[in-house]
Amino acid sequence: MKPSSQLLSDILDDVRPLIGKGKVADYIPALADVPNHKLGIAVCYNDGEIIRAGDADEAFSIQSISKVLSLTLAMQNYKADEIWARVGKEPSGQAFNSLIQLEMEQGIPRNPFINAGALVVSDMLHTRQSAPRQRMLEFVRALAANPHICYDKVVADSEMQHSDRNAAIAYLMRAFGNFENEVVPVLTNYFHYCALKMSCVDLAKAFFYLANQGKPLGGARAILTKTQSKQLNALLATCGLYDGAGEFAYRVGMPGKSGVGGGIIAVVPGEMSIAVWSPELDPSGNSLAGTAALELLSARIGRSIF
Amino acid sequence: MKPSSQLLSDILDDVRPLIGKGKVADYIPALADVPNHKLGIAVCYNDGEIIRAGDADEAFSIQSISKVLSLTLAMQNYKADEIWARVGKEPSGQAFNSLIQLEMEQGIPRNPFINAGALVVSDMLHTRQSAPRQRMLEFVRALAANPHICYDKVVADSEMQHSDRNAAIAYLMRAFGNFENEVVPVLTNYFHYCALKMSCVDLAKAFFYLANQGKPLGGARAILTKTQSKQLNALLATCGLYDGAGEFAYRVGMPGKSGVGGGIIAVVPGEMSIAVWSPELDPSGNSLAGTAALELLSARIGRSIF
């Protein structure tokens, strides 16, 4: 069932009372300064229509949502075996930035959506791409059909200044032989990917390929095969929401990926891609009102993968 | 797409070469003695038809598949809040019988499908049911429309004689105040549930309610609400395959639950329930050929939740 603009608006009204009950990410000033009352949602339906409500056109820092984009690029540049020899496909059962499991499992990250896994993916892109940051920008601009998408340099620089834990993760993987390039340039790229500024509308458009068997909006040729698209959705369903993937599946029932900027993208395969934004996070690091909005949407349109 | 009997037969032929490459569970003699060449599959389609191939009518020890049945009974007897205060909904990222995470997380098991979680569920049933073993038998006989389903006493007794680790898990939860009854009678029930003998046909029929919004085969009244059925499928998708849930989602793309007896049940919501059986296991403890058969089935009928 295609949601109407009114339905999206009603959902935002219903979840707005949650604002004030979460916590805006504050580990870097550039994120802490985002007004906590921002709230937006956009749906890209399989007939090409974009439905939106609230602050759906305002760009924000997509943060870890970028991990899906970098993995998609890696899937274009590497054979499946090459990727999955260096990173797993299982939920971590631990915090997204923990080194404990990484050491116990010999430097092989559990999945590509925790920091360690996304750093390995960034390392892979660094090896095979000549200008990874430029390439990512072109990729996402094309997907979202928006040539104005850019990196937030203030955010990227700020992340780099608070990069000690991610540096520790990268060096630990290097120690296990699972990191090919110098740490600093890969970290720099990684933080740029995280610092992409996109709106809900941009995101809903950009991730439509996951709802459309690998084919992006506008009829361009597939960027992933049908099978790859299905596989990526499977990874999102089991590993996309940090250590809250089970709860998200239970409540929302869609493959999804969240970022600490308060954005979440979700997919109803074959039907639509969705993006929500509300900066305050729950204890697992996922947007509090954003998750609630997706839960209401799933219930009201009667759509989930279960 | 409804699979034909011929399709199922072909799939079994295609995966049969895997036999010999896994390992039959051998921690109790009663399981180790099962011939490794057994191979069966059954589908219960939403028009009521049962399609089958191979050893689909031969009963085997369902083992951890019973954890779905006991959770279903708990969902009938307890409010959601009561259940989820005592057990989580997240993948564990660890072996199914580990005590490490259980101690670190203060006696609250990660999900109801690892041993600790299923023991908590069994403890809950013990508190509110007068004859839990008899009740389970009636429940599963009705679901599968087979009055001959019974417990394999030899397996149940043998499990009890090798129960030290599960006893340790139960006592640790008692120490954290998350276990209400005496350990021995709850363990006894738990091992009986695991010792249920059912065929692929029995299992496909019994779990049809998960493909049918909570309504069992034969039009009886719903045993779970539509929402509960969706939630249970979500839990199976993220936590149902031990520490191999991500890989299973990636390859098969259906909610499922495996047992060390070599059985796996899987669900295409709205369409069909499936059961496979092949006793040899992969390193994660899931049926090797059974998983491969489900992967082929998913590909050939073009059905998955992603």
Next chain:
Amino acid sequence: MKPSSQLLSDILDDVRPLIGKGKVADYIPALADVPNHKLGIAVCYNDGEIIRAGDADEAFSIQSISKVLSLTLAMQNYKADEIWARVGKEPSGQAFNSLIQLEMEQGIPRNPFINAGALVVSDMLHTRQSAPRQRMLEFVRALAANPHICYDKVVADSEMQHSDRNAAIAYLMRAFGNFENEVVPVLTNYFHYCALKMSCVDLAKAFFYLANQGKPLGGARAILTKTQSKQLNALLATCGLYDGAGEFAYRVGMPGKSGVGGGIIAVVPGEMSIAVWSPELDPSGNSLAGTAALELLSARIGRSIF
């Protein structure tokens, strides 16, 4: 330098202000009820003299100090290789009752002074002694030359009623094949050992053999060889104070063993055995004022092993 009774008295006065700053063990009522102001010290010097101050003649629950006695009995009944194949000699770096390390190290406890290790030792005694509780009583009465030493049945029973975590530990070791007997009778013995009631004077006398190359007070024949006595002191120095062994060595500099009843025994090899008692514990579970008293004693008589 032999401490005088006055010196001991002065030390108690100096540490008495610490009372109120620790926490009496309260996991069983029988321990929680002990008045927190109790404070005693006794020294057994190598000329046979007993010097004492404060509540040195009042019996209290020795708790984990008994782990040294049971290990001593095991060293009499088993060859060294037999013991150290089942329990390690290394500090644990973890809480005394944790199961995490025990599972990671395959059921082999780190040392005989954490609960898991003492349970293995109790299991060993159960295998080779016909009446372990009676035997322990005779042993300790002879060592302390006090036929009135007995078990506090209220404490032993209360421990048994709160034994879930220790049961979990024992069952986990059974699961790894490192526990030979039924869990309940071994736990019963173990809790009786812990429930021995002894005074500081009893303890100083009883452990004089560790200061005297294995020979107990009163010239009886050695209960350990000179080498065994040295080895046992080494184990106490590295593992005797739970996860506070390093701090105790740094401040006191003597091999020692504490119990949650607030007692600590310590040894200056070749010269004296010491016992202190003050029920309030520090966060590591060691007597707060007791440790301070030993630190002062070490400084004022200029004696430590370093």
Next chain:
Amino acid sequence: MKPSSQLLSDILDDVRPLIGKGKVADYIPALADVPNHKLGIAVCYNDGEIIRAGDADEAFSIQSISKVLSLTLAMQNYKADEIWARVGKEPSGQAFNSLIQLEMEQGIPRNPFINAGALVVSDMLHTRQSAPRQRMLEFVRALAANPHICYDKVVADSEMQHSDRNAAIAYLMRAFGNFENEVVPVLTNYFHYCALKMSCVDLAKAFFYLANQGKPLGGARAILTKTQSKQLNALLATCGLYDGAGEFAYRVGMPGKSGVGGGIIAVVPGEMSIAVWSPELDPSGNSLAGTAALELLSARIGRSIF
């Protein structure tokens, strides 16, 4: 009892058959190339005499033995409270280079003799010393009365090229706010300390202050107070031998510190300092024949701290 040169020679003969049963450290080529048959011992007695046998005058890479020197310098430059707020005093119960415990304990290393702890100490020296490498060289040359002691640049450079894990440790501590300086210069200093080349004779002389209440050989003024010297010996006894401290105390019974170059220093407080060298290591990373030599020495001269 002062050991004779003949006694030392006999001991080396007795342990020489162990050569071939251990494993020379091979994580950097410069260490892997050391001939495995090297074997030396030196004692610095409290009358000033140096007794030696075997390859006692040949310099080797002291590696982690340098951690005692850097801690001694930190004890001269910082108040006790300043040091022990940033590093603990407890045995780790884990591998010397693990990040698991470090993350669980919020970036506070367990003790100054595991890598993380020594890196914190190096960071402290970097903050308060203007030329830390030069200062260390002067310090150790004076202690050993040997102006020819120097850094092995090949070793230091090679360590730096294999420094990923130590970099990970340092960055993780920085992430927890327990590292003040840039990582690279501190690592550079740390690896230089490890790359000090000293002979057994140099080491026995250099560490005589630990046997002499803080006063170095030759009657110079104390470098540590009597209390500090006692405290440092206590730390060595509980934490000096990686995860083999308990075993070393049990067998040898002296405070000591080992390095992966195959050296071990040990102390009989008040009487003598000892250094042994044999490059092959046991599984804990301590010199196999070196430990055995110290065990024999302890037994034959009847000296230990227990």
